[in-house]
Amino acid sequence: QQQVKQSPQSLIVQKGGISIINCAYENTAFDYFPWYQQFPGKGPALLIAIRPDVSEKKEGRFTISFNKSAKQFSLHIMDSQPGDSATYFCAAASGGYQKVTFGTGTKLQVIP
């Protein structure tokens, strides 16, 4: 079963716009929520991560919003740029963090 549900599957955003990717989880034991960015032909790379004790974390143009009661979290990319075009994966892990469960990915295309 898919423990982390991610939407949308694909997203097209104009340059300068806001890209929003949403994820929902079921396992309340999850307490670490990273996002990974993957460019074609490359492995995923850690972008930003959040713990459930905060509702928002910002790093540059990237912001994670976290809603513990709804078991949802989202990635916002402000002022989206063509260089942001990539596949984004949300993920979740629990104590020990040895097993990270990934969402199905969102392919983002930022058009000029």
Add this chain to the structure above:
Amino acid sequence: NAGVTQTPKFQVLKTGQSMTLQCAQDMNHNSMYWYRQDPGMGLRLIYYSASEGTTDKGEVPNGYNVSRLNKREFSLRLESAAPSQTSVYFCASRAGQGANYGYTFGSGTRLTVV
């Protein structure tokens, strides 16, 4: 500063053939992982090794075996390849066990089983 190196980058196998995917990291990381990536399925954990000398099953271990050869190397073996194992395989490593340690991924092995 190679990070995580995977070999080969591409491979075509016939059904029933065997092969070993190699992975090596030069960051002195304790934990290593094998994931497969399929369209619409995201990344699914096959096996992992929390530390040298230990290995554990992930979400989709059937049809695979692993060996943690030493701290640097973690190999994935397909004993009798099947078309369902056509996928992109990623090796990853992680420095520690806390939440602050993200994965470092290799660039992947694209495997086709015909």
